[in-house]
Amino acid sequence: MKLSASYGLLVDLFSAIWIATLPTLKAIFKQPTLILQPVSVSRIFMAAVWNAFAGPTDEGARPAKAGLIKHARGTLLDIGAGLGHSIPYLDREQVTAYVALEPNVLMHDALRERAATHGYKEEDGSFLLLRGCGAENTAEIRAQLAGAGLKVDTMLSILTFCSIPRPQETLAALVDEVLEPGGQLLFYEHVLSPLPDVARVQRFWTPIWRLAFDGCAMDRPTHLWIDQLQDGESQSVWAKRELWGKSGEAAEHLWWHQVGRFHTIMAQRVTLRKRQPYNTTSNRRRVVKTPGGKLVYHHLKKIASSPKCGDCGIGLPGIPALRPRQYATISKRQKTVRRAYGGSRCGDCVKQRILRAFLVEEAKIVKKVIKSQQQKK
Secondary structure, three states, X not given: OOHHHHHOHHHHHHHHHHHHHHHHHHHHHHOHHHHHOHHHHHHHHHHHHHHHHHHHHHHHOHHXXXXXXXXXXXXXXXXXXXXXXXXXXXXXXXXXXXXXXXXXXHHHHHHHHHHHHOOOOOOOOOEEEEOOOOOOOHHHHHHHHHHHOOOEEEEEEEOOOOOOOOHHHHHHHHHHHHEEEEEEEEXXXXXXXXOHHHHHHHHHHHHHHHHHOOOOOOOOOHHHHHHOOEOOOOOEOEEEEEEEEOOOOOOXXXXXXXXXXXXXXXOOOOXXXXXXXXXXXXXXXXXXXXXXXXXXXXXXXXXXXXXXXOOOOOEOOOOOOOOHHHHOOOOHHHHOOOOOOOOOOOHHHHHHHHHHHHHHHHHHHHHHHHHHHHHHX
16 A cells, blocks of 8 residues: 555544644633543543534545435434434435434534434434433443334444444344344444555554544454344344445545445244134233244243132232142142131231130120129129
């Protein structure tokens, strides 16, 4: 590769430092405790950089993004939404809900404003901004989606997986736990070059670049990781794959981009094996995923209730809760407790009955004594 290409990114690096240093220092001056919060400082720096770089970056990727995002359908999850530069590419008729995942809260206002401009509003449920989580927090993502009553049909990543922690693990979790079966993953990412000399330069600059750009790594083969995703049975999770490069981009480019559209396999069909197919209380069932990733039916039995105390109505301690047919098969000693009223009344009620019996007898004796004293007089 040309020497000028290997050092060309220095212009971008110096520009980023020039643009973002002053806003970052101002934020630290206002809040000195930020010095102890490197992640917050990095996000302040990145927000300032992206405010300047997002527009030109989007303009350079316009043809590739337009050809990719036109395939978006249903509810779309935008991973690393940034300032919302992908929103103008969406077809409002096809994309019914827009879900933005952006950990940097400094970008939320611009993101919300751009979404509202294009018809996605929180008031009507067509816009959801996930709060307090990153792409790796799949449990929190699913919880917030469930709270809004949304299921992800399309997952979009534009220059995002380069900066996500544990990218392979996170990618697998997002596809398995967040994306609906039969959904699609759309991505436009800069990736590790297949040319050895270019890849060598990418690996050289990555540690420096990550410091300035909030963890952005130049040397990740993201397109290969996506293509090689497998389920628990070591089978590919993709039913259809389309992968292409950015038009007109030279192979020696340090920012070598790949564009992809991948469809997940439709949900596994689960066959009802029981003879009686009706939805009755004796034929309740649920779908369970086995450790091998296979979906099976678990039939749920009727809930058994234990015998109740005839006085207070609580379950009798010491007697198992079984269905009537099961009671017919166990021994008598298992159906009762070896004391008075063992299988009929609980211990507290038996105690009260004993006390009441003593008190009744005492009252009878007192009446007899009083009556005998009155007769003597």
